[in-house]
Amino acid sequence: MIRHDPNQQEISFEALDPKRIRIEGARKQALEQGQTRLLVIGVMCCLAFVVLGARLVDLTRHGKDGVAKWHAWTAAQSKPNVVARGEVHDRNGNILAITLPTQSLFINPKEIRSALTGAEAADRLLTVLTDLNRKALIKKIEGRGHFVWLARNLTPEQVWDVNKLGLPGFKFRNEERRVYPHGATFAHVVGYTEVNGRGIAGAELEFENVLGSQGTDVDLSVDLRVQAILHEELIKAQEEFNAKGSAGVVMDVNTGEILAMASLPDYDPNIPRQSKGSPGFNRATLGVYEMGSTFKLFTTATALDTGTVSLTDGYDATDPIKIARFTISDYHGKKRWLSVPEILTYSSNIGTAKMAIDMGKEKQKEYLSRFGLLKASQVELPEVGSPLFPSRWGDISTMTISYGHGIAVSPLQIATGVSAVVNGGVMRQPTVMKVNEKNRTEGQRVLKPETSFAMRALMRKVVRDGTGSHADIKGYLVGGKTGTADKQVAGRYDKKALVSSFVGVFPMTNPRFVVLVMLDEPQGNKATYGYATGGWVASPAVGRVIERMGPIFGIVPDAALPEDEIKIGHPMYLPEPEKSGRTAMLQGGVTHAAY
């Protein structure tokens, strides 16, 4: 029973406020301790929530790995690239290769057959896609499997039409297709891709990593306008002289950039199967040819640079050189003593061979390798041919190589070497990549500047007075050198099968571009009096290319009159030869050339 203490006041329930209850003794102590603990725990909980809150804000702002989730989300939502593969551009940003998103039609035969017969479905589809084969179509629809391709890469209109038919079981899958807007014009530079979109030739293969894996665009050094000109003129020349093939290169002599490069026959990269066989062969970089007299430029440059001859020296070219079972003679011999400028101008094999013997094979080899003619070109293309030359380099080799026989190099190598000859004597590797401030190379000095200046005047004389006169166009000072070589057919030289070329440079007072055209087995015609030599078939084409591309680059015509060129003080002036001359002595042990 509860005993009521009379001293104790009655307390109403409402007044039973815990604060008004005083607890004493051990109980009070225990209660206070509990309250303190509770407070500590409470504070700790609050702190924990503050930490959690801070982390929440942090995660929202900066994400798990330092990247905000919504950033990644936005990026995933909106791809900056419409397609996976990068584009190929020319030096001015014109598109040379681009991937287009397309749709391809496939069917699930079972689904179709549940609604229509094969013939019905085929007939209805044929009202839209008229170029499909009806029999093959019915066979596909009535065949087995769940997935059969019917038509690849349809246009948006075709997709719309097929969808409008409302046929069951006809479905589309997104695909990508590589498109080359300029077709065959850039065939050998840009190359092409296989059906799955991987590059298998040209820049498409070379830059597969950048274009395919990274999906980045590639800027090439080529110029759409120059390429179109070169391609067109090459086609004209090839058709005019009924040549088997041809190649052309336009190069910036000061940077090594390839502005245009073409090889005929070529193919439309939009139709890869055209590239089978000869059209897929890049004659400008992969093909190696005995280029003939264009090599005389390198021989003369070497002889001048090593001090073997001066511009006023010369050699007797009256009689052919007879050595072992070979005879070296001139095509249109002057049969007299020729000065060094005359040897080049009239393209004398005898004079050049004597000059080469005079300077020796060691110097010849050293300089040819400086010009990059003894190893494969370093251009960024998968199709690069290695030069061919004799392993035993005897006196006969020295003589024949001096005028471009017994050594086979690619036309691109000639263009690169000639660039170094005329640009002041600095060798730069050829490139198909656009050169800018970042990737500009210093190059290697291979000739004294004076030698290069002399070579400019010599090359100008070849066009002014010599074999390259068909490239002498009004307005620009063009220089160059013709080259005509007999082709080896079944181990013998065939006088009817020629490789005729011309390498031109302009403007000669301050060279900017080298233009090379080579024709493989051209046939002379009435207009050329039956001649199929470089001077008759290749140099007019080079002249036309220069005539058309010069104004594009805003090159102002040379103000000086033609007769000024031979006056003292003009950069193209060549000193009169002293009729004394030099005599080349053949060394005692004559070794045979390898071929």
Add this chain to the structure above:
Amino acid sequence: MTVSTTARAGVNKTTAKRSSFLRHTTALFLILAGGLAVVLFSVKYQVHDLETEHQRLVSELDDERRALHVLRAEWANLNDPIRIQALAEHYLGMGPMRPLQVMSVSGVQDIPLRLMAEPFDGEVVNDTP
């Protein structure tokens, strides 16, 4: 339990204050929580709407980008120099520029000036040498 009321008179005042404070804070927090809930609710829906709008814009952007991409390819196709040359020759009678048609800026100054056709009365026209 022993409840003492000896200090009651002194405590009474502060307890009353405290209890009213407690009641007020509770009410305050309730209002705050309610307000926050409303704000949160509206922000959530705002975010939802924005997300929908964002998604729409992104897909629109993708469509535009796609169209732009295809149009660029078409432009490249139309910009083919061979095609333009053929059109220029056919419709405009133009041909390739000749080297002698190019002139430097200093060269332009060498072009002799033509005499004005009808000089104004009394005005002296200097003939340029």
